[in-house]
Amino acid sequence: MQTEELLSLFKRRGVVWPSAEIYGGAAGLYDYGPVGLGVKHRLEEAWASWFVGLSPNYYLIEPAEIVPEAVVRSSGHLEHFADADVACAKCGHHARADTLLEEKGVADVEGLSPEALGRLLQEKNLPCPRCGERALSVPRPFNLMFALDFGAAGKEKAYLRPETAQGAYLSFARMWDVGRKQLPLGIAIIGKAYRNEIAPRNVLFRMRAFTQAELQIFFDPEDFTPPFDRVADEKLPCLRAADRAAGAVEPRVVTATELVQKGDIPPFYAYHLAHSLRFFRDVLGYPADRIRLLEKNEKERAFYNRIHFDIEVKLDSLGGYKELGAVHYRGDYDLSRHGEGSGTDLSVNPSGKKKFLPHVLELTFGVDRNVWGLADLHLKTETPSSSAGAGAEAEEEKGPRTLWALPSYLAPTQVAVLPLIRKMHSEKAEEIAEGLREQGISVAVPLTASVGKRYAREDEVGTPFAVTVDAQTLQDGTVTLRERDSRAQSRLPAAEIASRVRRQLVPPRPPRPAVPQAAATP
RNA sequence: GCGGACAUAGUGUAGUGGUUAGCACGCAAGCUUCCCAAGCUUGCUACCCGGGUUCGAAUCCCGGUGUCCGCACCA
Numbered sequence: 001m002q003t004e005e006l007l008s009l010f011k012r013r014g015v016v017w018p019s020a021e022i023y024g025g026a027a028g029l030y031d032y033g034p035v036g037l038g039v040k041h042r043l044e045e046a047w048a049s050w051f052v053g054l055s056p057n058y059y060l061i062e063p064a065e066i067v068p069e070a071v072v073r074s075s076g077h078l079e080h081f082a083d084a085d086v087a088c089a090k091c092g093h094h095a096r097a098d099t100l101l102e103e104k105g106v107a108d109v110e111g112l113s114p115e116a117l118g119r120l121l122q123e124k125n126l127p128c129p130r131c132g133e134r135a136l137s138v139p140r141p142f143n144l145m146f147a148l149d150f151g152a153a154g155k156e157k158a159y160l161r162p163e164t165a166q167g168a169y170l171s172f173a174r175m176w177d178v179g180r181k182q183l184p185l186g187i188a189i190i191g192k193a194y195r196n197e198i199a200p201r202n203v204l205f206r207m208r209a210f211t212q213a214e215l216q217i218f219f220d221p222e223d224f225t226p227p228f229d230r231v232a233d234e235k236l237p238c239l240r241a242a243d244r245a246a247g248a249v250e251p252r253v254v255t256a257t258e259l260v261q262k263g264d265i266p267p268f269y270a271y272h273l274a275h276s277l278r279f280f281r282d283v284l285g286y287p288a289d290r291i292r293l294l295e296k297n298e299k300e301r302a303f304y305n306r307i308h309f310d311i312e313v314k315l316d317s318l319g320g321y322k323e324l325g326a327v328h329y330r331g332d333y334d335l336s337r338h339g340e341g342s343g344t345d346l347s348v349n350p351s352g353k354k355k356f357l358p359h360v361l362e363l364t365f366g367v368d369r370n371v372w373g374l375a376d377l378h379l380k381t382e383t384p385s386s387s388a389g390a391g392a393e394a395e396e397e398k399g400p401r402t403l404w405a406l407p408s409y410l411a412p413t414q415v416a417v418l419p420l421i422r423k424m425h426s427e428k429a430e431e432i433a434e435g436l437r438e439q440g441i442s443v444a445v446p447l448t449a450s451v452g453k454r455y456a457r458e459d460e461v462g463t464p465f466a467v468t469v470d471a472q473t474l475q476d477g478t479v480t481l482r483e484r485d486s487r488a489q490s491r492l493p494a495a496e497i498a499s500r501v502r503r504q505l506v507p508p509r510p511p512r513p514a515v516p517q518a519a520a521t522p
Numbered sequence: 523g524c525g526g527a528c529a530u531a532g533u534g535u536a537g538u539g540g541u542u543a544g545c546a547c548g549c550a551a552g553c554u555u556c557c558c559a560a561g562c563u564u565g566c567u568a569c570c571c572g573g574g575u576u577c578g579a580a581u582c583c584c585g586g587u588g589u590c591c592g593c594a595c596c597a
Binding site: 002003004007008009011012018021023024025026027075076077079080081082083085094095096099142144162195197198199201202203206302303304401418420421422423424448449450451452453454455456457459466468470471480482487489 | 523524532533534548549550551554555556557558559560570571586587588589590594595596597
């Protein structure tokens with residue numbers, strides 16, 4: 001499906017729609033409807049269950065979304081997250097100072113401050129590229145962060161956080177105590193980040209307010225040995241930087257063991273890369289042959305990233321591989337910068353033998369992007385001939401159907417209970433629905449339209465199970481249970497529905513690492 | 523930000539100076555003992571916003587906003 005088709009389906013079914021639509025919209029802002037939010041919440045739950053589940057010393061926290069200026073000064077966002085914008089006083093044309101200078105052959109403009117760029121512009125006295133007048137303004141820093149007036153006097157500066165990660169670094173000292181001074185220490189955050197993007201695009205792909213799910217793992221660089229044997233044979237579709245330089249465009253599948261053999265990728269990195277891959281493949285159900293692990297070269301990655309693989313997934317709606325997650329080995333850059341900036345010593349000495357700054361491994365995921373990915377990869381249009389599921393009834397099928405073949409544990413509604421005939425079976429349907437709700441299952445009871453149409457609607461929003469209440473139910477308490485993907489039906493007592501479906505409603509967790517059996521905490 | 527294209531019910535569209543603004547799907551109410559978007563009846567909803575030209579603008583012009591495609595951007 002193309003972007004626009006997906007968006008119109010999203011709008012129609014209450015998944016996602018443009019924010020402030022009645023005022024003409026606001027670029028880069030989207031609202032989640034009940035269906036989209038349901039998927040998003042389940043995705044977040046599945047993410048936390050998987051990644052926080054990697055170690056008993058990993059925790060989910062929720063830091064503030066507003067950060068004081070000192071934080072972004074230390075993190076480097078104030079300096080590097082900005083462009084120098086010049087405007088032509090004559091025609092109003094906007095351009096970037098560095099681009100203008102580069103086009104005129106002024107060699108090295110990278111990293112120059114707006115002031116320095118302004119001096120260069122003045123020296124060269126460049127004309128406006130559109131109208132030719134020499135009326136360009138002094139460069140104005142355009143920062144991708146949203147600045148806020150903070151405090152009663154409005155004199156203090158603060159920003160909406162441009163990434164969630166900073167919250168983990170800021171919380172490290174506190175969490176070191178809360179987590180009883182253990183390494184590795186994992187701090188996971190799921191939350192909004194804000195960037196004043198120049199050109200928001202592709203609905204959920206580049207938004208100005210978006211949700212990230214990130215796990216920052218703090219560890220001792222000389223002693224970080226997660227159970228590598230659990231991933232040793234995992235097949236990783238890697239596109240290495242060196243191979244790309246040599247012209248490769250397709251990933252080459254190597255095992256985790258092979259990846260670490262050359263010595264440039266440490267086992268702890270390969271371990272987490274493999275688990276990230278598994279999350280996409282085994283939890284989100286993305287087809288393995290659409291995922292690649294693309295290594296960024298020195299130029300592409302941030303200077304503090306020592307190893308950087310993007311996890312990319314091929315999405316038809318967007319015409320190719322898109323970054324849906326990444327694994328960054330950031331060294332001690334973050335704690336070192338915040339240690340200096342705040343004057344707080346963030347080094348640790350867990351064994352009493354050496355004092356050091358923990359290193360950081362960052363696993364990062366775009367939540368909204370993956371909601372889009374789940375739609376792109378799991379929404380299907382089935383034509384009657386291609387759906388063999390209903391067997392003998394196949395010839396009676398009419399048009400194609402759209403189904404969202406989400407993994408069951410990611411579906412917003414888990415079971416739909418349908419009265420076959422509204423007047424006669426609604427009461428019983430409600431009773432059965434209530435019984436399921438009491439067991440923690442998310443249930444809808446659609447009443448309007450024919451039963452076939454109701455199946456179709458539920459298919460489209462990804463509901464994995466439908467239970468139909470008919471005349472026989474009133475007599476013997478049995479119902480038909482219909483599965484979304486196969487459309488297969490079976491008859492069973494209503495009381496057995498929960499036990500039949502429950503197992504499929506729980507997202508997979510990573511295999512539990514072997515923890516040394518310390519004395520059980522009383 | 524730049525360039526190009528586009529903007530009509532919930533969705534997809536027809537209409538290109540004067541139309542009761544059409545169609546399909548959808549949605550809602552009713553009928554139908556109804557297990558895969560059936561049928562019948564009835565009903566619902568639209569010209570992105572602001573200016574201008576004109577006797578008259580959904581239609582032409584300008585500006586804005588938004589979307590898509592390229593470029594640029596994405597520490």
